[in-house]
Structures are given as C-alpha cells and as structure tokens.
Amino acid sequence: MDFELSNEMKMLADMAYKFALQEVEPVVKMADEEEKYTPDVRKKAGVNGLIGCWIPEEYGGSGAGFLGNTIITEQLSRVCMGIGLNIVAATFGCENIYYYGTKEQKEKYLPPVCAGDKVFAGAYTEPNAGTDVAGYKTRAVQDGDDYIITGNKMFITNGTICDWMVVQAITDPNEKVHKSFSQFIVPADASGITKTKIKGKLGIRASDTAEIALDEVRIPKENLIGKRGAGFHQLMHFFDTTRVMVAAQGLGLSQACLDESIKYCKERTAFGKPLGAFQITMQKLAEMWIKIEALRNITYKAAWLLDSSQPDYHLSAMAKYLAGQTAVFCANLAVELHGGYGYIEEYKVQKYYRDAKILELYEGTKEAEVMTLAKVLLSR
Numbered sequence: 335m336d337f338e339l340s341n342e343m344k345m346l347a348d349m350a351y352k353f354a355l356q357e358v359e360p361v362v363k364m365a366d367e368e369e370k371y372t373p374d375v376r377k378k379a380g381v382n383g384l385i386g387c388w389i390p391e392e393y394g395g396s397g398a399g400f401l402g403n404t405i406i407t408e409q410l411s412r413v414c415m416g417i418g419l420n421i422v423a424a425t426f427g428c429e430n431i432y433y434y435g436t437k438e439q440k441e442k443y444l445p446p447v448c449a450g451d452k453v454f455a456g457a458y459t460e461p462n463a464g465t466d467v468a469g470y471k472t473r474a475v476q477d478g479d480d481y482i483i484t485g486n487k488m489f490i491t492n493g494t495i496c497d498w499m500v501v502q503a504i505t506d507p508n509e510k511v512h513k514s515f516s517q518f519i520v521p522a523d524a525s526g527i528t529k530t531k532i533k534g535k536l537g538i539r540a541s542d543t544a545e546i547a548l549d550e551v552r553i554p555k556e557n558l559i560g561k562r563g564a565g566f567h568q569l570m571h572f573f574d575t576t577r578v579m580v581a582a583q584g585l586g587l588s589q590a591c592l593d594e595s596i597k598y599c600k601e602r603t604a605f606g607k608p609l610g611a612f613q614i615t616m617q618k619l620a621e622m623w624i625k626i627e628a629l630r631n632i633t634y635k636a637a638w639l640l641d642s643s644q645p646d647y648h649l650s651a652m653a654k655y656l657a658g659q660t661a662v663f664c665a666n667l668a669v670e671l672h673g674g675y676g677y678i679e680e681y682k683v684q685k686y687y688r689d690a691k692i693l694e695l696y697e698g699t700k701e702a703e704v705m706t707l708a709k710v711l712l713s714r
C-alpha cells in the first residue's frame with residue numbers, strides 16, 4: 335500500500351494552485367459580487383490542460399485520470415469553488431459520452447471541451463423531482479430519424495453558457511422505471527429551448543445555474559447516448575465519478591478555511607496573546623485538520639479506485655458526504671475564529687461559509703447519500 339502521490343501528481347497540484355493564484359484570485363470578488371461566469375479563465379485553464387484531465391489523450395484530455403482531476407479540483411477550490419467549478423465542470427455530462435457514447439460522439443464532443451473552447455451541461459434535475467430521479471417527467475418521442483424532447487430541467491450548472499447539454503428523458507414509459515430513461519446530446523441553441531439564469535444563489539455565485547425549458551426540441555437519433563432505455567443506469571454511473579469531484583471541491587474549500595484560520599490565529603491578539611495560544615482555539619484548528627486529512631484520504635482513494643477500473647459507488651458517496659460535512663464544519667469554525675470580522679465580506683472566510691452549503695445539496699443531498707448507504711448495510 336503506497337499513500338505517496340507520484341511526482342507527476344505533485345507537479346500537477348503545484349501547477350493548478352499557481353494557476354488559481356494567478357488567474358482565478360484576481361477575479362474572485364468581482365465574479366462573486368456580480369454573479370458572473372468567467373469564460374476567459376476557463377479558456378486559459380483548457381490551454382493549460384486543467385479541463386477533463388480524466389479523459390484520455392486520444393479524445394483531447396491529458397490522461398491524468400480521476401486522481402489528477404481530484405487534485406486539480408482541490409487546488410482550484412482552495413482559491414474559489416465557484417470558478418473552480420466553471421473549469422472542472424465544463425465536462426459535466428461528458429462522463430456519459432465517454433463511457434457510453436460512440437467513437438464518433440467522443441471524437442466530436444470531447445476534444446473542444448478539454449481545450450476550453452466548448453462547454454457541456456448535465457441536465458437531469460427537474461422542477462418537481464431532484465432526489466427522486468425516477469420521478470423525472472421530460473419525454474423524448476421518436477419521430478422517424480429524430481427524437482422530439484419536451485420537458486423542464488432545473489438548477490442546471492452551465493445552463494445559459496453551455497454549447498451542448500446531456501438531457502435525461504423518458505423514451506419508454508411502459509417499461510419499468512429503471513428501463514424507461516435514455517440520454518441525449520442536445521445542442522444548447524436548438525429551436526425550442528429557453529434558458530433562464532437563476533440569480534441570487536447563497537454561494538458559488540460565479541457558477542452559472544439555469545432553468546431550461548425544452549418545447550418540442552428536435553434532435554437526430556444519432557444524439558442518443560448509449561442504448562435506448564439505459565439512461566437510468568448511465569446516470570447512476572455518472573454520479574460515481576462526479577461525486578468524487580464534488581468531494582474534491584469540499585477538500586479544497588476546507589483546506590482554505592484552515593489556512594485562513596491559522597494565519598488569523600497567529601496575527602490576532604486577545605488578552606495579550608495571539609488567538610492560537612488559547613486551548614479552545616487550538617482544538618478548533620486541530621479538529622479541522624483531522625477532518626480534512628480523513629477527507630483527503632477517502633477522496634483520493636475513491637479517485638484511485640475509479641482510475642483502477644474498480645469504481646466503488648459507496649466510497650464515492652461516502653467521500654461526497656464527508657466533504658459536505660467537513661466543509662460546512664470548517665467554514666463554520668473559520669468564521670467563529672475570525673469573530674466579527676468573519677461575518678463581513680472583506681475576509682475570505684465569509685465567502686467560504688456561503689459556498690460550503692452547496693456541497694450538502696447538489697450531486698445528491700446528504701440525506702440521499704445516507705439513505706443509499708444505509709440500504710446497502712441493511713440488505714446484507
């Protein structure tokens with residue numbers, strides 16, 4: 335058993351963090367305040383090989399695997415989780431294409447996304463069904479050589495800025511629910527699509543989130559991903575990988591909370607001593623460190639299993655669950671350690687506190703993850 339990162343991975347981490355300091359840091363405040371997506375940063379990230387590094391080189395990625403993607407996500411999220419998401423989630427939905435798409439689909443769609451020129455969105459959630467993925471209502475009806483898609487999608491990351499989206503829709507309503515869904519590649523500018531940006535998010539305000547209405551959107555049958563009726567299974571597989579990415583976001587954010595807290599506890603004095611000299615403060619810092627170390631180990635292991643072709647759905651869910659819990663815990667303590675200053679925007683921890691909560695909500699709520707894990711335990 336070897337827990338040491340390879341030199342290649344260490345260099346990747348270093349490069350991603352330097353990129354974040356140089357390209358992301360200067361626009362963090364503006365993007366958060368103005369709720370602005372940052373296309374230029376994403377393009378530069380593509381040029382630097384930071385997008386889709388889990389995709390093999392023959393399809394435009396850097397072939398650094400899911401561990402590489404985890405490390406990049408962690409380092410970008412230390413500086414800004416929202417802008418980091420703009421970079422690493424440019425491939426959102428491409429997991430479905432990579433694992434189940436045809437060679438032609440992979441050659442057409444993956445390279446421009448990895449290069450930073452194009453963006454995908456994964457359109458699964460609906461206004462009336464999020465956790466209940468079997469409750470999606472969007473329909474795709476075959477009409478000769480085309481499919482016609484009608485329905486509504488909610489909270490779609492990259493929704494208004496994407497070039498293509500992967501849409502989950504029912505093709506076979508008379509089949510059992512697990513065999514009734516299929517997935518399609520839909521051009522974002524297709525006739526019949528209306529995109530509405532969702533404003534006023536608590537955190538990750540640099541990330542674009544949208545509601546998408548599809549009104550009789552016609553697409554060629556070549557845009558079906560994988561087998562008709564396999565969409566439910568394909569979506570579950572998608573979560574195996576993207577939950578590890580979300581875990582890495584929580585890891586980076588938690589580390590940033592600890593870094594800012596250590597700095598502040600050395601600088602700020604009370605009762606003639608630095609804050610770090612008080613035992614209660616020391617306990618907070620140490621507890622953050624312990625949880626972050628546990629999170630790093632489980633997240634890296636989940637990524638390593640994906641790269642070793644032995645994905646562990648449960649470990650991906652555990653990593654994501656722990657990431658939400660750790661990030662919310664660390665952001666809370668970071669604000670507490672900063673006292674009143676932690677409550678104002680001039681201090682970075684205020685934004686970390688706002689950003690952290692999404693990790694317990696998207697890519698499966700924390701309740702959904704616990705439910706899944708408990709069911710496994712009870713079925714043994």
Ligand SMILES: Cc1cc2nc3c(=O)[nH]c(=O)nc-3n(C[C@H](O)[C@H](O)[C@H](O)COP(=O)(O)OP(=O)(O)OC[C@H]3O[C@@H](n4cnc5c(N)ncnc54)[C@H](O)[C@@H]3O)c2cc1C
Pocket residue numbers: 426455456457458459461462463464465466488489490491492535543692695696697698699700701702705
């Ligand atoms: C900023 C943002 C970005 C997002 N990006 C995307 C994206 O790119 N693509 C996409 O498809 N979706 C995306 N989502 C959607 C996200 O994944 C869903 O919001 C999430 O899955 C929860 O679904 P919901 O909001 O419908 O909540 P609901 O499913 O209605 O849940 C509400 C509450 O009830 C609980 N609950 C539900 N069922 C049960 C149960 N059986 N037992 C116990 N508790 C239960 C939930 O845990 C939660 O606490 C995004 C959401 C946000 C906020």
